[in-house]
Amino acid sequence: MSFRRVVALAGLLAVGSVQAETAASHAVVGDAKAGETKAAACGACHGMDGNSTDKQYPKIAGQQADYIARQLALFKSSARNNPVMLGFASGLSDQDMHDLGAHFATKQATAGNGDQALKARGEQLWRSGDTKLGVPACMSCHGPAGRGNPGSGYPQLAGQWTDYVVAKLKDWKSGTTWGEDDRAKIMPDIAKRLSEQDINAVASYAEGLHTAKPVVTAAK
Incomplete structure (x- = not known):
């Protein structure tokens, strides 16, 4: 699947996700x-x-x-x-x-600590992606600050443990899917394009992001 098709698929899934989440x-x-x-x-x-x-x-x-x-x-x-x-x-x-x-x-995620040695590559993948690898920017779904996209159903990753994100990306790289969940369907194809070093870098960068306020999408 080409880079353009990956990006286009992300957009189509986001539209469907908005409708499903609204319902x-x-x-x-x-x-x-x-x-x-x-x-x-x-x-x-x-x-x-x-x-x-x-x-x-x-x-x-x-x-x-x-x-x-x-x-x-x-x-x-x-x-x-x-x-x-x-x-x-x-x-x-x-x-x-x-x-x-x-x-x-209603709770607030604690700030994480990304590995500074991996920051440059992690930031590149998060904010720009890698056109040569056909990898879209992570922030296109998860947001510039890692707060996710409530309307489209993409999760907050800011402050998340590097170890946990690495484990999930490796699962997706091996082809794991979450049934018919369209938010997860796009991830195996993206993860397969990432090297182990890239996975560690982008996961570390996500941990280094954190939000000042919790994201509240339901009634208290």
């Missing part, structure tokens, strides 16, 4: 206070405020509420394969998922 948001609205009472089990891996201390688990503080709800639904259906998360998500209702998303969306 979903009208169907279920999360309650942050209700989510707080349901979040105790999440704290063991993700931290009570959504900032995990173990780098194999993602920070979910400040993540978009609808994104969290969608990932929980993917875990529950096993479209996104994770035996541990399947166990937690299997008993959740749609309302539970949106409540949890709303709760963690």
Whole structure:
């Protein structure tokens, strides 16, 4: 797939994602206070405020509420394969998922520390991509500051652990997909174009980004 087709596909998926997210948001609205009472089990891996201390688990503080709800639904259906998360998500209702998303969306992700030795290449990939490799700029979906795109359903990556982002990019490089989730469908083709060094560089750059305010997309 050419670079232009990769970029065009990203645009088409974003349009479809906006329509899907709009319909979903009208169907279920999360309650942050209700989510707080349901979040105790999440704290063991993700931290009570959504900032995990173990780098194999993602920070979910400040993540978009609808994104969290969608990932929980993917875990529950096993479209996104994770035996541990399947166990937690299997008993959740749609309302539970949106409540949890709303709760963690009100939190703030802690600032990360990117590797300065990898910054130049990571910044290039994030802000400009690499036309020779056919890799679009990461910020075209995840935003210049890594805050993501709530309307299109692309997640916040600012401050996320390098180790976690590297692991996901390597999964995608090996061809892993999350069922029919269109936001993840585009990633395997992009990740396959990245070297291990590039994966480490862009993941490190994402960790070095952080937001001043949490992204709140659902009612408190």
